[in-house]
Amino acid sequence: MAIIHIDDREFTANPKDNLLQACLSNGFDLPYFCWHPALGSVGACRQCAVRQFANPEDTTGRIVMACMTPATDGTRISIADPEAVSFRASVIEWLMTNHPHDCPVCEEGGECHLQDMTVMTGHAYRRYRFSKRTHRNQYLGPFVKHEMNRCIACYRCVRFYRDYAGGADLDVYAARNNVYFGRAEDGVLENEFSGNLVEVCPTGVFTDKTLSAAYNRKWDMRSAPSVCVHCGVGCNTSVNERGGQVRRILNRYNGAVNGYFLCDRGRFGYGFANRPDRVRTPVLRDPGGSMRTATRTEALDALTKTLGTGGKIIGIGSPRASLEANFALRRLVGADGFHAGVSAREARCLATAIEILQAGAVPTPTLREMEAADVVLVLGEDVADTAPRVALALRQAARGRSMEIADRLKIAHWQDAAVRDAAQGARSPLFVASVAATRLDDIAARTCRAAPCDIARLGFAIRHRIDANAPSVEDLPEAMQALAGEIADALLAAKRPLIVSGCGLGDEAVLRAAAGIAQALNGADRLPGIVLAVPECNSMGLALMQGGSVEDAIDTVTEGATVIVLENDLYRRAERKRVDALFDAAANVIVLDHVSTATVARADIVLPSANFAECDGTLVSGEGRAQRSFQAVFPKDDVQASWMWLRDIAGTSEWHRLDDVVRSLASAMTQFVAIGEATPPGDFRIAGSRIRSEPHRYSGRTAVDADRTVHEPRASVPEESPFSSTMEGYYGQMPASLIPFFWAPAWNSIQSLNKFQDEVGGALRGGDPGVRLFEPNGAAAPRPDATAPGQFVRGPGQWFVVPRRPIFGGEELSALAPAVAERIAAPSLALNPADARSLDVENGGMIDIDFKSGSYRLAVTVAPELPSGVAMLSVGLPGMDWCALPGWGTPRRAEPAP
């Protein structure tokens, strides 16, 4: 710890920080623009000026940029110094000379860092009387809006987009005060982290297009802490609501998980919640077969009648429903009747993943810990598609070598431009073994393309190189041998090697290979980590709960059984005809869901359940972190949380609130004992008050409903919740898992986050949200039975088809969001050029492919990187039937219809 003097008072600071960080961490309001805790300093904006004195006797000092000056012990600075104050005011005045008169029509207004800083420096009157330079805007796709006039040339956008996220299509053009931040030409921003520009840009140049379409100011939206439901990473989000609709998703900082950034699927995938076709009322099937909407009482009566007949009940849970909902179903139908709603293959992969993460001694790191890895091996998982935020963390890990160089040269890590100049893009080794090209290839030291079983073989070969006692791999081609040796050497030389794999290929051998390497690396001076990507937001929680697969449910269904499906579209989990058979056999099909799916269409009774924004619930991320999300939307109709419906069906009366369910779950299943610690209980109060979920200047309270009634209906207040649903209640320092939105006096923008962290860029005060449900048990030996599979042999006339879950479209809920839907590529079958030629098709040509489960007609994409005999099919896209992948398929050139 360094002692620094700010305005003649003594403060402690981290000597590795710069003075701006030190001032902000000590609670000072020092204006800044170009510095960002995750991006470091470049000294571009000259806004953070302070006066620095050489020693206690020095009274003259000199103006320095706080963000470019280290917080060394004994530093003496003045923030309040009159010259520094007027310097900062002048800087704002210059920045404002060309700024448009736009605040009223600017989406950033009310949460604009530039507004905040302008007020903070006291610049109130424009003295500049000349003309302003202007810019043309660009179309940047369905996510981000562009209004270039508002730019203050802080360079944050390009530094994030290019340097941090590895994007290539956003750049800076022109010179001096004409600089232009945009693309070479109009077009969709390609990088899947483009949505972060909305938060990174301190002005209204980049704004959220989906919010703008139904716009409200920050102060007018109710906000609740939430957890992203679009993949298994478990990024923390804030949901903003107005008028009963989700208006946007914002990043909610969690120092251990997502930090400052979300992926575009997580940020813009919320549109499914506002769809007009979503399930809002109970629906009953009349004896005649037609569907009609019903009241809550009618639905419950029908349910009692149905379930009163006795007979077998089969419950099918869901990896996109909360733990509580799945548990409520499990309790209703009993452990035997409960089925995790995933395919058999996925269930096997998840069980393997859990076994790997719990056995042995290698822990799974948090995202922040991943960034500290010095050698990374990605084995068979395209994380950029299946766990996007992990891919972003790996990009930062790859910068580790640059940081080592900086350390050698005694350059502080936050000296961003200096580090980049000195390191010249030096990267820590990152190896990618995958079936097709991935979006991490650009930073990979070596890439390798192979069929899934060959990827597993490579993994086993690496393990053998590390641990000679592990079985060797027979007949490995020489190139693979060499690569295995190279990777093994790099991993052995590492201090914190990281192995990344996942369930994406649906291949357990790949998972076992990854686990084998991680276990073999575990040694005295090495701290290996293993990351296994799981497909959905609660895949891990559901797998921990155990229960058969959808196939098991289909196999065990008997004529006349009742099937209860919880928030799940079975047509996405198993073959169409088998699911049809299940529904045909069942006497009653009860479906609880919030989106309209093919399964909902088959139901006899549909119950409208609440989506992630409409109820409280716990999700378990791939890391095993249980995290709670809270209600932001209070639906006016019969929508209620699935666990409440299931409670009402069961007639259990001891569950009044979520905490009761959480308690039951924790006592019923030991793997969940800790989940209560994920967040304070529902009766949590601060000074007797709930935390308010609406900002203190929430407007329109007495007018918004006045067209329906002038009597100003009472706000719906959740019976037991740490949050009041209104603007009444406490707002200040609160437990990290309960921060509904970030705001502090004078800091209306998202940068107010600084006031909630222990140290700027560090953990949230009181510890980052979430609780780990498991840690490895420490047992040493790797599994003896894990041996390499046989070599890939291509079938005659057959191709081995592996699945790809594209970031846009590969996940069910986000694919229903209109903005994401615009980014979904049409389904296609990727083949390597020689294979395509042998089938006599070209890029874009049509092909028929037969699987055991059915046939598809698809367009062909020629992918030069694919191994021969392997094809790749994007799965999970809307309108596509489920298909047992990976598996063999027989393609042939489609003959155009006569």
Add this chain to the structure above:
Amino acid sequence: MLSSIRTLWYTFLHLFHHSETVQYPEQMPYLAPRYRGRIVLSRDPDGEERCVSCYLCAVACPVDCISLQKTEEDGRWYPEWFRINFSRCIFCGFCEEACPTYAIQLTPDFEMSEYERENLIYEKEDLLISGTGKYPDYSFYRVSGLAIPGKGKGEAERERPPIDTRALLP
């Protein structure tokens, strides 16, 4: 004690003052244009809606009786709906102070008594007038940088034409 007596004395003197009875409503009092009565939404000199749906009046309103929803057409912001609950309004004029476009204005009309509270809920159709109100000249979009139909980038007051990002000239 003394002050009480003085107050009584002054009150007593009022007996001899000229009485001010106005025969309202036959005789209408003069109310200055700045009087704070019924609220209207005005139009700009080109006859377009002035309100840009910035929500500043709503947030300034101490009784929260203004509510609206932004929508957009060809880049121009305007309210999809705009509602004032006059049964709550206290005619403080904060909304007019807050309005950056002179759209919302208070007028000298105070005759708004109704038997039904519902009739005091004014929607955009009820609020929008066809003129400019007290500020005949101001047009927000002529000074703002947003492009709208008929005014492209660089065509607002005191703006230079958009820069050419590919030019190398200084």
